[in-house]
Amino acid sequence: MSTFSFSNDVKILFGDHALDNLPYELKEHDCSRPLFVCDERSYRLGFAKEVKRALDNDMIGYAFFYRKISEKASPKDCDAIVDLYQTYDCDGIIALGGENVVQSAKIAKLMLIQGVGDFVYFKHKSEMDADKGLYREVPLFILPSDIPSGIEASDRAMIFDEKNNVFYNFNSVLTRASAVFLDVRLTDIMPAKAMATAGLGALAMGVKGFVENSGNPIALAYATSAIHTIMGELLPAMRHNSNSDYRISIYSSIINAGIAYYGIKESLLRDIVNELSLRTELSALNVLSIIFPYYYKTKVNKDRVFKSVLMPIAGEEQYALTNAKSREVVALDKLKEFWQKVVLLADIPSTLHETGIEQSDFVKIADAVITRYRGTDPHNNFTTIVHLLEEAF
Amino acid sequence: MNYKGFYYEFQNPARVAAGVNCLSDSVSVLSGLGLHNAFFVCDDVEKNSAVDEVRKAIKSAKVKVGAMYVKEEKIVTLSTLREMRDVYRVNNCDCIVACGDYKIVNTAKILRMLLAGQVVRFEDVKGINVAKKKVNIPLVVVPTCVGMSKAVTTSALVKDDEGSVFECVSPLCAPDYCIIDPALTSVFDAPTTIAGALESFAMNIEEFVSKQAITLTKCMNLIAIREIRDNVFKVVNDPMDVHAVLGLQKAGLLAGACYSSASAGVAHAIASALAAVTGEDYYICMGVVFSACMKYNLDVVEKDYAQALYYIVGDDRYASTPAEDRARTLIETSQKMIRELFDENGLPTSLSRLGLKEEDLDKAVEETMKSYALVTNPKNVTKEDVYAILRSLM
Amino acid sequence: MKGKKLFKKFVTSFNMYFFARALMCCFRYDEDFRKYVGMLPDKFVFRMRVLPDGATMTLVKENGKLTSFTGMVTAGCHDVDVCFKNIEGGFAFVTGKKSFAKCLAQSAFVISGDVSGMMTVSHMFDIVGSYMLTKRVLKKYDRAILSRKAGVHKVRFYTVFGGSLA
Numbered sequence: 001m002s003t004f005s006f007s008n009d010v011k012i013l014f015g016d017h018a019l020d021n022l023p024y025e026l027k028e029h030d031c032s033r034p035l036f037v038c039d040e041r042s043y044r045l046g047f048a049k050e051v052k053r054a055l056d057n058d059m060i061g062y063a064f065f066y067r068k069i070s071e072k073a074s075p076k077d078c079d080a081i082v083d084l085y086q087t088y089d090c091d092g093i094i095a096l097g098g099e100n101v102v103q104s105a106k107i108a109k110l111m112l113i114q115g116v117g118d119f120v121y122f123k124h125k126s127e128m129d130a131d132k133g134l135y136r137e138v139p140l141f142i143l144p145s146d147i148p149s150g151i152e153a154s155d156r157a158m159i160f161d162e163k164n165n166v167f168y169n170f171n172s173v174l175t176r177a178s179a180v181f182l183d184v185r186l187t188d189i190m191p192a193k194a195m196a197t198a199g200l201g202a203l204a205m206g207v208k209g210f211v212e213n214s215g216n217p218i219a220l221a222y223a224t225s226a227i228h229t230i231m232g233e234l235l236p237a238m239r240h241n242s243n244s245d246y247r248i249s250i251y252s253s254i255i256n257a258g259i260a261y262y263g264i265k266e267s268l269l270r271d272i273v274n275e276l277s278l279r280t281e282l283s284a285l286n287v288l289s290i291i292f293p294y295y296y297k298t299k300v301n302k303d304r305v306f307k308s309v310l311m312p313i314a315g316e317e318q319y320a321l322t323n324a325k326s327r328e329v330v331a332l333d334k335l336k337e338f339w340q341k342v343v344l345l346a347d348i349p350s351t352l353h354e355t356g357i358e359q360s361d362f363v364k365i366a367d368a369v370i371t372r373y374r375g376t377d378p379h380n381n382f383t384t385i386v387h388l389l390e391e392a393f
Numbered sequence: 394m395n396y397k398g399f400y401y402e403f404q405n406p407a408r409v410a411a412g413v414n415c416l417s418d419s420v421s422v423l424s425g426l427g428l429h430n431a432f433f434v435c436d437d438v439e440k441n442s443a444v445d446e447v448r449k450a451i452k453s454a455k456v457k458v459g460a461m462y463v464k465e466e467k468i469v470t471l472s473t474l475r476e477m478r479d480v481y482r483v484n485n486c487d488c489i490v491a492c493g494d495y496k497i498v499n500t501a502k503i504l505r506m507l508l509a510g511q512v513v514r515f516e517d518v519k520g521i522n523v524a525k526k527k528v529n530i531p532l533v534v535v536p537t538c539v540g541m542s543k544a545v546t547t548s549a550l551v552k553d554d555e556g557s558v559f560e561c562v563s564p565l566c567a568p569d570y571c572i573i574d575p576a577l578t579s580v581f582d583a584p585t586t587i588a589g590a591l592e593s594f595a596m597n598i599e600e601f602v603s604k605q606a607i608t609l610t611k612c613m614n615l616i617a618i619r620e621i622r623d624n625v626f627k628v629v630n631d632p633m634d635v636h637a638v639l640g641l642q643k644a645g646l647l648a649g650a651c652y653s654s655a656s657a658g659v660a661h662a663i664a665s666a667l668a669a670v671t672g673e674d675y676y677i678c679m680g681v682v683f684s685a686c687m688k689y690n691l692d693v694v695e696k697d698y699a700q701a702l703y704y705i706v707g708d709d710r711y712a713s714t715p716a717e718d719r720a721r722t723l724i725e726t727s728q729k730m731i732r733e734l735f736d737e738n739g740l741p742t743s744l745s746r747l748g749l750k751e752e753d754l755d756k757a758v759e760e761t762m763k764s765y766a767l768v769t770n771p772k773n774v775t776k777e778d779v780y781a782i783l784r785s786l787m
Numbered sequence: 788m789k790g791k792k793l794f795k796k797f798v799t800s801f802n803m804y805f806f807a808r809a810l811m812c813c814f815r816y817d818e819d820f821r822k823y824v825g826m827l828p829d830k831f832v833f834r835m836r837v838l839p840d841g842a843t844m845t846l847v848k849e850n851g852k853l854t855s856f857t858g859m860v861t862a863g864c865h866d867v868d869v870c871f872k873n874i875e876g877g878f879a880f881v882t883g884k885k886s887f888a889k890c891l892a893q894s895a896f897v898i899s900g901d902v903s904g905m906m907t908v909s910h911m912f913d914i915v916g917s918y919m920l921t922k923r924v925l926k927k928y929d930r931a932i933l934s935r936k937a938g939v940h941k942v943r944f945y946t947v948f949g950g951s952l953a
Contacts, residue, residue, distance in 0.1 A: 005415070005422075007408035015400035017875040024838065024872040024897075057791045057874065058839045215412075217620070217643050218405065218650060221613040229608055256609060312612075316703040320712040402894045520867075522899040560902050605892040656892070759826070762910065763903035768888040775933075 004216035008259055010153040011179040014252050019050065019183040022094070022141065023058030029139035029178055031092030033063040035085050037105055038096040038145075043067045047145040050185045051096055063088040072281075073103040075119035075161050081108035082117060085138075092139040096186070098146030099283065105140055106157035106175040112138045113174045119161075122168060139178040145186045147198040148251050149285060150205055150258025152180050160278055167278065167372070171265075182252055184244035192238040195250065196346035199234035200339060201285025202226055202254040204292035207335070208269055209260025210309050219260045226257035227312035231338065238346060254285075268380040269295055271369045272388070279365065280355045290349055293339050294392040296332055298384070307331060313338075352392045362389045401607050403654045406547065406564065409646060411573035413635055416450050416535070419572050423454035426531045426569060430459035432486035434477070434501045436493035436537075443537045443577035447492040460484040467674070468552045469500040477504050488531040491568075492577075494538040494585070495676075502549035502566040505532040509565050519551065519559040521765075526565055534568040537577050539589040539628070539641040545571050545649040558669040560765065567653075573646060575638035584738040586628060588676035590641045591731055594621045595683040596648040598727070599658040601701060602694040603769040610651040617647035618704040629734070659774050660686035662764030663757070663782065670757045671748045673741075680735055681747055684728035685782050693771045695720040702726070744786045754783060795878045800842040800857070802881035803835075807844050807855040809915045809946040814853040816937035816945075817918075823911045824853050832865040833908050837877035846908065867900035867908065883920045886930045887912040918942045 013021055026034060038048050048067065055062065064084050069077050081104060085093065095105035111119070142152045151157065157175040159168045190198075209223035230253050237246035264270070269291075276287045296306070307327035311319045313334050322330050343350045366385035373380060410419050431451055435444045448458055460480050464473055481489075481504070489508075491501030503518065510517070510524025518524050536544045543549075548562045600606060601614040624640035631637070663686065664679040671678070691698065699719035703711040705726055714722050732742055741747045749757065758779045761767070767774045813820040827848045836843040845865075846855040871877035876895030879885040887909045890896055898905055917925065917933040919942075935942075 004412060005408075005410040006405075009404060009406050009408070011402060011404040013400075013402050017873070018400065020873040020875045021402075053791060217616045217647055218409070218613065221609060221616055221647070224612040224616070225608040228612065316700060316711065320703060320708040324708070400893050400895075520899065520901040521905070522897060562902065604889075763906045765902050765906060767906065768909070769892050 004213075004219075006216055006218040006263075007173065008153065008155070008176075008263070010177050012153060012182070012252070012255065013179060014182045015248070017183070018181045019054045019143070019185055020057070022051070022054050022143075022181060023060045025141060025179050026060060026092065026094075026139075029092060029137070031139050032060070033088070033090050034092040034094050034139075034141070035081065035088065035090040036062040036065045036094045036096070037069060037081055037101060038065075038067050039069040039071070039098065039101050040067060041071075042097040042101070042145040045145070045188055047096060047143075047186050051094065051143060062094065063090045069097065069101045069104055071100055073100040073107075073159050075122075075159065075163075077104035078107045078111060078119050078159070081105060082111050085112060086117075091137075092141065094141045094143065096143040096145055098144070099149040099151065102142055102144065102149065102152055103157050103159055105142070106151075106177070107159055107168075107170060109138045109140045110157065110170060110172060110174045140176075142177045142180045143186055144180070144182065144251065144255075145188075147190060147194060147285070148182075148254045148258070149283065150202065150254050151262055152258065153177060153255050154258050154262035156262040158274065167274065169274075169372075180255060182248055182255070184248050187244065187247055187251065189242050190247065192241050193346045193348050195238050195241055195247070196234070196342045196348050197286045197289045198254060199230050199237065199250055200289035200292070200342055200348075201283075201287075202250070202257040203230045203234075203335075203338075204288040204295075205257035205261035205285075206230065206253070206312075207292065207296065207309055208267065209257060209264065210312070211306055212264045212267065213260055214308070216263075219263050222256045223260035224312045226253040226260065227309070229253035229256075231313055234342060235345070238342070266374050266376075268369070268373055268377070268385070271373050272365075272385060275365050275369050275372075276352070276355075276357065279361070280357060282355060287355075290352060290355065291388070291392050293332075293336050294388060296335065297391065298388060310334065352389065357393070359390070359393055362386050362393075365389060401605065401654070403607065403609060405650050406545070406567040406653065408569060409545065409571045409573065411639065411643060411646065413574065413576050413639070416446060416572055416574045416577065417453075419570070420450055420454045422570060423451065423456065423533065426488070426533070428454070428456045428488040428490075428531055428533075430457045430484070430486045431488050431490045432477075432481045432484070432504075433458050433461040434489060434491045434493070434497055434504070435461070435463055436497050443535065444492050446577060447490065447535050451490060456488075459486040464500075466500070466552075467496060467672070468550045468558055469496070469503055470552045471554055473500070474504060474507060474551070478507060481508060488533070490533045490535070492535040492537060494536070495543055495589075498534050498536060498544050498568075499549045501532060501534060502568070503551050503561060505530055506549070506561060506563055506565040510563075518561050518563075519553075521562040522564075523561070524563055524565055531570070532568045533570045533572070535572045535574070535577060536642070536645075539578065539586045539593075539638060539645065543649060543652075544568070545646060546652040548652075560665070562765070571646070573639070573642045575635040575642060578635075578638050578642070583629070583632070584740055585674075585676070586632070586641075587625075587734045587738050588674065588680055588740060589645070590621060590625050590628070591683075591734065592676040592679045593641070593645040593648045594618065594625075594727075595660055595679050596652070596657060597621070597644065598683075598687065598701060599660055599766075599770075600648060600651045600655040602690060602697045602771050603655040603658055604771055605769045606651075606655045610655040613647045613651050614655075615701065615704050617644035618701060620644040620647075622705050622707070625730075625734070629737075656769040657766040658686070658770035659689065659761075659767060659772075659779075659782070662761045662766040662770070662774075663779065665764055665766075666757050666760035667744075667747065667749060669760055670753050673747055677740055678747065680731050680740065681742060681744065682782065682786060684724060684731060685785050687724045687727060689778065689782055690771050691720060691724065698723045705730075744783060749783075749787075751787075754780070757783060792874050795874050796837075796841055799837060799874060799877045799881050803842040803844050803877075804857045805946060806881060806915065806919075807846075807857055808949065809919055809942070810846060810855040810911065811853060812942050812946045812949060813911070813915050813918060813937075816942055817914060817935070818937075819933075820911055820914045823907050823914070824848060825851075826907050827904060828866075831904060833867045833869075833904065834865040835869040835871075837871040837874055841871070841874055841877055842881075865900065867898065867905045869896050869898050869905075871896045883916060883924060883930075884928055886916060886928070889930075919946070
């Protein structure tokens with residue numbers, strides 16, 4: 001019997017002049033002294049200026065502007081945000097930038113709500129279901145300026161503490177943003193390669209979200225819409241990468257796919273991707289874009305739901321015309337065909353070998369993943385992981 | 394898709410738990426909502442065993458049932474609301490739990506709006522965003538019938554002392570937590586269930602073709618339509634089929650989740666007006682007018698209707714229907730399905746059987762033109778169009 | 788006028804002034820428009836403004852007569868209050884790029900007040916739009932093309948040069 005629960009009240013503002021609604025949303029959350037955080041890249045590309053202009057138009061100020069978030073989110077950044085927030089007596093956070101800023105801001109929000117002043121508090125608490133808190137309101141407004149990672153509108157936040165070699169994976173409503181703004185003014189022309197890897201990564205998230213959420217119609221809809229948009233618009237977005245409309249529609253599908261994907265409680269694929277991402281310095285979307293056709297190859301004939309994915313991939317017409325028994329094979333073929341087309345067109349890595357991972361590390365990777373994996377599926381074991389990595393190599 | 398000048402906002406306000414026995418699984422969530430002393434709104438306790446189940450669940454979440462209010466009204470009146478507000482205050486309640494059908498959920502929504510907005514005059518809740526949140530009063534709803542597309546929306550209806558019906562739209566109407574447990578749908582009343590299921594079908598189609606529909610809401614609507622197709626006849630044949638009941642409830646939930654973003658269309662506007670004029674249930678009015686409204690919109694949403702056909706008729710019939718006939722086939726199939734189910738259950742299929750007289754037509758049209766839903770209908774609706782639709786159904 | 792986007796703010800205020808005049812002109816010359824006004828309750832006040840402190844327009848029905856002007860009567864004294872969240876929304880509306888209904892559907896503004904009054908005003912705005920904009924423009928922006936019961940040029944002329952219309 002399918003039982004599900006769903007909760008995601010993040011407001012998504014998408015399209016023309018979405019950024020102009022930031023002052024209104026700030027007021028709605030009684031936020032008059034926000035802390036504005038961004039990374040150096042967003043500052044240099046002038047995105048911070050766009051945000052400041054939008055605030056200026058409505059004569060809204062910010063308590064402090066902090067642009068020193070490091071390129072890879074670290075506990076130090078979270079501590080810095082918490083410090084500044086308290087020092088300047090802020091009442092909200094505006095986070096502008098890529099995954100690094102988003103992750104740091106989300107964890108800082110969690111720390112602020114729980115009254116935690118130092119990240120050290122989380123030591124030995126790597127898996128957080130930290131819903132207990134003082135319930136202090138800390139509105140968080142996320143403005144993705146780089147390619148989104150999918151985590152923006154989800155309840156997850158992940159961070160790697162290099163100093164102590166601990167990977168923190170927070171899954172809590174307290175990390176949830178109040179609103180996510182997707183505005184073309186905050187995006188830059190992306191090389192076709194970056195668009196391709198992000199698009200394929202989102203497709204992988206969407207397919208995973210689709211398969212794992214078959215009983216949850218709301219999450220299923222998020223996944224379906226992401227797959228549908230990517231299948232239809234990724235290739236045009238790569239060919240016309242200066243067209244901001246295509247770009248922003250791919251970004252919105254990444255956000256939707258992320259809601260479905262990060263909503264899955266336990267996922268071996270996600271653990272593998274996180275581990276590979278840590279070892280290769282590649283983003284999770286990049287790793288997903290390489291690994292997912294190999295992952296689904298092992299799933300065909302095992303996962304009954306997989307055949308339904310043909311619908312968003314190929315559309316109603318093709319689905320209706322395909323024999324019910326061969327739908328999953330056709331779905332995988334279509335996925336692979338699309339993947340190959342994108343890989344060829346953008347010339348992006350299609351094997352783990354190309355990312356610099358050594359085959360000799362597979363045992364270590366599998367070991368780390370299986371230690372972290374909390375799921376109960378007996379098929380997800382050490383051998384499966386090594387087998388998948390070898391396939392993808 | 395053309396994104397030029399395109400802008401949307403999407404927010405799914407409700408926190409939902411659905412499934413068999415999800416009520417007992419929700420106890421931890423209920424404790425986390427900060428409830429202490431609940432004001433319990435429900436329908437007939439003796440007929441509805443779900444009420445007891447919900448009370449037990451509340452108690453196990455260490456929440457006291459401070460007061461219980463049982464009253465059934467098609468649309469809640471101001472005098473009832475006054476009474477409820479007083480009971481709530483006298484018993485020092487701090488949250489509202491509603492268990493019942495649409496009428497109960499509607500009542501609880503309006504009451505929450507009054508209390509959370511600390512409204513003194515009732516005029517201050519009528520309309521859009523009139524009451525502003527001043528106190529936090531959590532609202533938990535447990536719908537016990539099928540097709541509760543309104544359970545998670547931000548709108549509710551209220552009747553004033555003169556008998557006029559007003560729509561209230563406010564974020565305060567959206568519940569904090571919605572528990573959908575098919576095992577609690579114990580009061581099975583075939584006509585109500587059928588009308589409810591078909592209403593959520595109609596709402597999903599209307600939202601699917603709405604001017605403000607986005608890919609995400611469209612996907613939700615299509616999933617809901619498929620759930621209805623798969624389950625409506627199963628429920629008719631076996632009312633105790635909990636899987637099928639849950640399917641229909643999911644469909645209603647999806648329609649509700651999209652409502653605040655995609656809104657509805659002309660059928661919703663006319664059905665609400667007819668419900669106000671004739672005093673008949675909104676669900677039934679929707680079933681009566683829906684096919685005619687689909688025909689009215691056909692020329693602008695042909696492609697969308699053709700796509701939706703798949704989710705109604707399935708693989709073989711969809712594949713064998715020529716592409717140019719698909720939209721019409723959808724309308725015919727929907728019309729046939731509604732007519733069959735309505736006839737079998739003795740529900741009215743024409744306006745005259747609904748009790749609308751020729752002299753009430755002007756009033757119905759006038760009420761329709763006041764509806765918020767006309768804004769998002771794919772076609773610009775004029776008074777003449779509404780007259781034409783209604784006349785075709787007389 | 789404080790802040791940035793001064794040009795848009797100026798155009799919005801300027802167009803809103805003439806929009807208010809066009810409303811009164813339509814009331815004088817268009818039969819359909821008068822029917823809609825008749826549906827509004829007496830002493831009905833509609834206010835439209837652009838946040839944070841942009842142009843404001845008020846529409847009042849008193850003794851069966853419609854008056855509209857830029858500026859407001861008394862704060863809080865209105866049946867329907869429409870606030871454009873930012874200047875972009877207000878600018879798109881007063882320049883005819885988006886109809887009232889489209890602005891509503893796209894959440895360009897927040898409304899508080901009576902639903903039926905707002906819908907009636909929305910129909911009135913559609914009529915004004917059909918006089919003030921050419922059919923080509925109306926088609927381009929996917930707006931309702933309504934039959935014009937009074938002479939287009941007459942309404943436009945009196946909107947601009949009509950002196951005191953109240």
